[in-house]
Structure formats: structure tokens, C-alpha cells
Amino acid sequence: MANKKVVVIGSGFAGLSTATYLANEGCDVTVLEKNKDLGGRARQFKAEGFTFDMGPSWYWMPDVFEKYFETFGKKVSDYYELQRLDPSYHVLFGKDDILKVPANMQEFKNMLEKLEPGSGVQLDKFLEQAAYKYEKGINDLVYKPGRSLTEFMSVKLLFDMVRMDIFSSIYSHVRKFFKNDRIIRLMEFPILFLGALPENTPALYSLMNYADISLGTWYPKGGMHKIVEGMVKLAEEKGVKFKTDQEVLSVDCEGNLAKRVITKNETYEADVIVSSADYEHTDQKILPESFRNYNTKYWESRTMAPSSLIFYLGVDKRIEGLVHHNLFFDHDFGPHAQEIYETPKWPNEPLFYVSAPSKTDDTVAPEGKENIFILMPVAPGLEDNEEIREKYYDLIMDRMEKILGEDIKKYVTYKRSYAHNDFINDYHSFKGNAYGLANTLKQTAILKPALKNKKLKNFYYAGQLTVPGPGVPPSLISGQVVGKEVMKDFI
8 A cells, every 4th residue: 555645535533533544554645624624523713712612522432542542652642631520511400400420430329329229239230231332332343344244244243232232222221220210311311412212222322321421521621622633643743644625526537446536726636535524425416426325315314313503602701500511401301302303393492512611621711701612402404594593592591591590691702603504514514414324223334324435446435424423433433444444455
């Protein structure tokens, strides 16, 4: 692969991961980024003294990041400083009704015991199974490229998959261990953005509870974009070249080879092309029709993970009732989930999440002020306009003020909203989704969109619409998986 020209489309986590892996193997790698800033959905912007992470705000699965950097003989601490959050987060069920989720395991058990006697022992059993799923899932299954059934045809792996509860739901699994409604809602929270109701999400994903409770919630000093900065620096150390403001318009193909990537500004020759941009957009808009993996009917039948309505706020005061991560669960999740996954529409009584990184990091807001990120999950493909956004801004702010018992709205000095239309404009995101393809049983492993083009021998896909799925750690892993497949195919 030495001196092979590789073009990677997109500079999100998957694209950065693929680029660095292939550059480390001796390839001449160029990354083309549509926007002016690197990082994809994990971009950052600054306004009026505030620094806002635009997308991901939870740092879970720290071992995945360590493993990534160790691949190149580096450590996370070479690039950014991590801090474990304690409390991990707050769950607000109403005014003066808060679960303060501690980082310490014994304190966590004590919290559960107050809600449901005996639940501490049940937690041990629950986490023992979740740890097994995490070990096998994160360290084995997610690194499989999903190109053939034979990858899964071993007695041991099939036995492991049965033990990982792939064929039962997280809904029934959680209720085998806990009866208290608040504990159940706490345990189901991590799968909120996976793209299906708990009843339709495989129990395999209790591994997310292990990531949450056992491995902890962390924060990179300076914001989540520090991960991007670290990955870019490492990539540049390996020789990766970055070209921004280079929206890809088309790919020239000859025979069974993709030969050139054409942007609005330049043409790039390539021996190998990896698209970590939106898969559906690449497949349906960038590639010539005769070289597409799928048709419109296929994409319309996919179950997508949610979109999001996001507000970035600068507040001219400190908000006493918030910690770094806050889940506002003052309404039942059931109706909101139905309005995301089953009968898509703007929700009547939405749950929402508030991040206040200025509680941890004094570099992201001016002194005495608060940096606020509000996210409300919503169905993809909905109408999006300013009137709708303002309606939900008022609704969310009213509920925040009521639950926290303090004025906030009148102190907001900076405000920016972000939803479906922005995801489409910035990332060509299919139906304006925020998280990629839903993690349902029918969209797992080899049933996900293929990471390799079926008609072009040198064209690949990485990111949240292919294996292993949505989320920052899976996207990071996706890039490595694709890099290894490229090396296998071209050595």
C-alpha cells in the first residue's frame, strides 16, 4: 500500500480514524471536508466569549479511545486531559425530585436501594451480564466488517451471541432485575438515541449500562472538540493532508474502479476512496447511478435514529440547579418515544437533555456566565422551521425554570438553534437524522449497509450508517475496521 493515493471524504470521527490508520500503513492520504472546520458533527464554534461543542457531549467508553491512540503508540493524555465527572449526571423528575447519579459504585447501589430494597444485589447481577456483553461486543463483534456470514460462523461466537441476548429486548431484560419505575427509566436512558423503542431494542445494549455505571462519564478539558483536535494532530503526524471547504460533487468511475473525486474547487486522483460522509447521500447523489449499492426504495425502508432540536445558549448568570449533564424526565418517556419511532411527529410532552459544561470547565464561558446546550430528540424527516423551533424553546425554558425554581430565559444573551434543516445543509444528513442508522435487530452486523461498494473494487464507506453503528466510539471503530479491510484487499 506504500504511496497508494487514498481520498477520505469527511473529517468526522470515522474519517479521521480511517485516514490515520491508512497513513500509518504508508498510504498517501488526503481528507476532503465539506465545511470550513474539521470534525463533522463534533465541530465547535465560538460566540460572544462562549465555546460550544456542536454535537456529541457525552464521553463514554474511555477504553475505546485509549485503544485507538495505543494503535499508533500514543496515549489519550498526549492530546487532551480527561476528568471523570461526579456526579455523572442528574435525572430530574420534577421540582425537588432529582436522582443525583454518583460516580462511586457503592454510592450508586445505595441510591438504588433507597428506591427499591434489594436492587443493589440485582445491580451486581445485571452488571455482570452487561460486562460480558461489553467485553464480547466492544472487543470482538463491533470490529467485524460484516461482509460475510462466515465471520460469525463459529460455535463459540454463536454461543457468545446467544449469551448476549441479541434476540430478546432491553425492555424485558431490565424488568427481570428491577421493578421500580425510576430505576427502569434510568437503565433504559442509554438506549434513548439508538433508534427504537426499548421493546424493539436488543438486550445486547445493556452493555451501554456497563459503560455508564462501571466505566463512568468523562469530560475532555476544553470540550469534546479536543478529541477532534487530538485526532487531527495525530493524523498530521502520520502525514495526512486536510482540505477544507471541499464539498464532493461526484466521483468519476472507469470499469470497476473509482478514479477521481470531484469537488466544487478541485479534482483529486485516487487509488482508493473511503466515504465517511452520509452514506445515503454518497450512494444516491455522489456516485453515478450504475455504481450505487442501493436504490431509493432501500433507503426509504431504513429505520433511522432520531434527529435533534438543539439550542446553544449563553446565559448571563450561573444556574444553581444544573450540573454538567442533566436529564429532564418530568414526563413519561413512552409517548415521546412513540412520537419519535412509531408515529413520527413533533412531540407533545418531550423529554430533553441539558449540558452545562461551564460547571466543569471555566474556559467555555466568561466568568460568572453559563454555557448551555439543550437537546430534544425528535423523529427524522419532520418539517422544520423557526416557528416550530421557537414553540419548543419556550416550552423547554418554561419547564426548566419551573423545575429548577429560578429565572433563566430573561438572562439568555446568546441563542442559536439547530435542527433537521441544519443537519441536511451541513452534513447532507438523510432525513435530517442526528445519529445515523437505528440499532434494531434487522439492521445489525451484515444487515447494515455494506462497508464496501459492490460494484467498485476500491470504494468503501465508514461512519454511523454502516458497521458497527451510531455513536462516537462506534464511529471511531468504524474507521479502523474499514482501514483494515482496505489493507486486506490491496496488500
